[in-house]
Amino acid sequence: MSDADVAGNLNAGLAGLRVVVTAGAGGIGLAIAAELAAHGARLAVCDVDEGALAAFRKAFPDALAQRADVSDEGEVDAFFDAAGAHLGGLDALINNAGIAGPTGAVEDLDPAAWRRCxxxxxxxxxxCARRxxxxxxxxxxxxxxxMSSAAGKHGYAYRTPYSAAKFGVxxxxxxLAKELGPANIRVNAILPGIVEGPRMEGVIRDRAAQTGVSYAEMEATYLNRISLRRMVPQHDVATTVxxxxxRAGANISGQSLAVDGNVETL
Known part of the structure; x- marks a missing residue:
């Protein structure tokens, strides 16, 4: 069997799939949207970055791209109303939106920053799931x-809001996997590790400043905690989605799939 045949089998069932991707105009969300679109899925994405949304609309003119803050119930409702109208229904939700949150000792964290994360x-x-x-x-x-994180299975010193949110996911x-399984709805989480890109660079920079070491030293510390000793490309997360x-994932539900090179600790 050729590589093309294998890829075709693995991605069978994606053509025409109606998919919502939150925070889908940049970063991992954009990589996910691009991967799904390449296999014929129909998309509706939301994001808070107007510039990224404008670029997304140019790249994917057939998709809906609308501003929405997923923490705002009214904006979420408006987005899902528009997504339903645009797609004519829904087959999948990619709950991708999240932020890094503050870095700091617990006694120094701003409660407002905790709540925002x-x-x-x-x-x-x-x-989003509710709608x-x-x-x-x-x-x-x-x-x-x-989207959870390696921080959803490892404690993460100085990143407590982020880790708490990801454990919650x-x-x-x-x-939801237990609740929705009888309705033929599969629910899974992906746990990315140290993913390449500006967001991870910012995390490393902030953690280096918090602990008083250089960026290079902190980056090496992160990589030494990964069995494969490398960061994960965004595309690897997208292909897992x-x-x-x-159809290959038709009987996978209730699982937390790490795409992280085996992060041993954080």
């Missing part, structure tokens, strides 16, 4: 893929 990274996933589930049920089933995922939405 939880509101976007966890409550936002609830608000997506009736649409998925109307379609006869579907899938939810929620795992609990939400496992609970495609696999979970494809």
């Amino acid at each position: 939880i509101d976007i990274g966890l409550t936002g996933q609830f608000l 997506a589930v009736p649409m998925l049920k109307a379609a006869g089933g579907g899938a939810i893929v929620s 795992i609990g939400l995922t496992q609970s 495609a696999f979970l939405l494809s």
Whole structure:
């Protein structure tokens, strides 16, 4: 069997799939949207970055791209109303939106910054699932893929809001998998590790400043905690999402899939 045949089998079922991707105009979300579009999925994405949304509309003129803050119930409702109208229904939700949150000792953290991180990274996933589930049920089933993190299974000193949100995503995922399985809705979480890109560079920079070491030293510390000793390309996360939405992932639910090179600790 050729590589093309293997890829075709793995991605069978993606053509025509109606998919919402939150925070889909940049970073991992954009990589996911591009991968799904390449296999014929139909897209509706939201984001808070107007510049990224404008670029997305040019690159994917057939997709809906709308501004929405996933922590704002009214904006989420407006986005899902528009997504439903644009797509004519829904087959999958990619709950991708999240922020890095503050870096600091727990006694120094701003409670407002804590709440903002939880509101976007966890409550936002609830608000989107709340609107997506009736649409998925109307379609006869579907899938939810929620973005957690390696920080969702390892404690993460000085990044407590982020880690707490990502642990919460795992609990939400496992609970929804049990609740929605009888409706033929699969729910899984992906746990990216140290993903290449500006966001990770910012995390390393902030952690280096917090602990008083250089950027290079902190980057080496992160890499030495990964068995494969390398960062993960965004595309690897995107192809895992495609696999979970494809026919090959038809019996995978309630799982937390690490795409991280085996992060041993954080």
